[in-house]
Amino acid sequence: MNLKSKVGKFSRDKSVLAGYSRWGKVLTGGRDTDRFAILSDRLQQTVSAALECRGLSEEQSYLLAEATYAELPSLCQAASILRDQGRGRVISFSPKVFIPLTQLCRDFCGYCAFRRSPAQAEPLYLSLEEVLAVARAGQRLGCSEALFTLGERPELRYPEAKKWLQQHGYQTTLEYLRAACELVLNETTLLPHANPGTLSRREMSSLKDVNVSMGLMLENISPRLAAPGGPHQHAPSKRPRVRHLTIELAGELRIPFTTGLLIGIGETRAERVKSLLAIRELHRRYGHIQEVIIQNFRAKPDTPMSAVPEPTLEELLWTIAAARLILGPEVNLQAPPNLSAGDYPLYLGAGINDWGGISPLTIDYVNPEAPWPQITELRCRTEELGFTLKARLPVYPEYIIEERDYLPARLLKRVRPLADSAGYLKGGMERYASASR
Numbered sequence: 355m356n357l358k359s360k361v362g363k364f365s366r367d368k369s370v371l372a373g374y375s376r377w378g379k380v381l382t383g384g385r386d387t388d389r390f391a392i393l394s395d396r397l398q399q400t401v402s403a404a405l406e407c408r409g410l411s412e413e414q415s416y417l418l419a420e421a422t423y424a425e426l427p428s429l430c431q432a433a434s435i436l437r438d439q440g441r442g443r444v445i446s447f448s449p450k451v452f453i454p455l456t457q458l459c460r461d462f463c464g465y466c467a468f469r470r471s472p473a474q475a476e477p478l479y480l481s482l483e484e485v486l487a488v489a490r491a492g493q494r495l496g497c498s499e500a501l502f503t504l505g506e507r508p509e510l511r512y513p514e515a516k517k518w519l520q521q522h523g524y525q526t527t528l529e530y531l532r533a534a535c536e537l538v539l540n541e542t543t544l545l546p547h548a549n550p551g552t553l554s555r556r557e558m559s560s561l562k563d564v565n566v567s568m569g570l571m572l573e574n575i576s577p578r579l580a581a582p583g584g585p586h587q588h589a590p591s592k593r594p595r596v597r598h599l600t601i602e603l604a605g606e607l608r609i610p611f612t613t614g615l616l617i618g619i620g621e622t623r624a625e626r627v628k629s630l631l632a633i634r635e636l637h638r639r640y641g642h643i644q645e646v647i648i649q650n651f652r653a654k655p656d657t658p659m660s661a662v663p664e665p666t667l668e669e670l671l672w673t674i675a676a677a678r679l680i681l682g683p684e685v686n687l688q689a690p691p692n693l694s695a696g697d698y699p700l701y702l703g704a705g706i707n708d709w710g711g712i713s714p715l716t717i718d719y720v721n722p723e724a725p726w727p728q729i730t731e732l733r734c735r736t737e738e739l740g741f742t743l744k745a746r747l748p749v750y751p752e753y754i755i756e757e758r759d760y761l762p763a764r765l766l767k768r769v770r771p772l773a774d775s776a777g778y779l780k781g782g783m784e785r786y787a788s789a790s791r
């Protein structure tokens with residue numbers, strides 16, 4: 355194939371991209387028609403295979419790990435072209451409220467600033483009244499997603515958690531989560547999307563009835579990260595085998611599912627490729643991976659990894675581009691815009707097609723130091739690069755329009771009136787004309 359014929363759109367964006375840090379200049383430097391000439395012969399073949407949608411072999415996928423920083427702009431451009439082929443120039447986001455049902459957790463991850471011990475947590479759990487108040491406030495601001503994020507099975511470690519649950523009529527945190535999701539579903543127009551950690555088949559089946567989609571970051575498939583001294587040494591739920599099993603269960607139960615990689619926690623590029631291949635394999639088997647997130651580690655004060663260097667922008671862009679090339683043109687690929695200061699528009703040049711959840715109301719409790727951009731700013735930054743920003747529901751359009759056996763009838767009945775004919779959030783960007791923090 356003639357790779358030079360594929361560069362048209364990119365050149366239109368370059369004057370705007372050039373404004374973003376030194377990387378903007380690198381992404382737009384050189385003559386467009388020379389873009390792929392800089393790649394080694396083997397990488398040129400890999401890029402050709404990706405752009406012809408042949409699906410990269412494992413060997414070709416691992417070759418991407420050898421790309422130099424000089425070759426990175428070309429990989430990004432190929433990934434961007436592939437995104438255009440599969441998803442067009444629409445970039446989506448999910449207007450949400452973040453509901454931290456409990457920050458208690460039985461695990462200890464080396465980078466986590468979300469978890470609290472009972473002595474630190476006030477309250478131990480949000481009450482149902484508090485959950486409903488946040489959801490209703492989000493509804494007034496045009497949100498459609500109630501994102502439930504919580505620690506993993508805290509009642510297994512803390513008697514205080516067990517006691518709180520029993521006093522409120524629940525045996526487990528997951529039972530309480532189900533009740534909270536049900537309440538939001540019954541009392542508001544918001545649609546729940548829960549990230550409760552690893553789950554058994556019975557637990558996941560029970561949550562499927564009250565969640566339009568669910569999520570669990572694979573983070574990385576390498577068991578090495580759970581070795582002594584690794585970030586997951588004291589986090590049994592982060593064993594790749596149990597996380598892989600949970601994602602597989604979601605496929606068997608036909609739950610639209612969000613997963614992804616956390617990068618910069620001690621893994622190698624090859625381990626990221628292996629993780630992407632594992633996600634690709636699960637999606638090929640079940641078709642349920644609605645979205646893949648590439649999230650960069652941010653060092654937090656008062657955590658064991660507070661002094662660990664954060665991944666560079668180059669590594670983040672490489673991972674986004676590799677994900678697009680390995681996962682293909684159709685996958686929904688997301689990188690959070692609040693974790694790279696002002697450089698997030700560069701992600702568009704590496705192949706993403708989604709900004710993830712953006713809240714006009716609540717903070718990012720996992721990264722409280724990193725505010726989300728305002729929706730109006732996000733729209734501006736997205737449109738100046740030649741894209742259209744669209745609000746979506748927490749379940750992606752294809753699982754509403756094309757895939758009829760994912761959502762239970764009760765949820766489909768709730769989702770359909772909220773979606774436009776293309777499966778995006780009805781009302782478009784006009785819903786946020788007055789949204790502010």
Ligand code: SF4
Nearest residue numbers: 459461462463466469
């Ligand atoms: S990252 Fe998740 S599992 Fe790990 S300690 Fe924090 S809340 Fe618990």
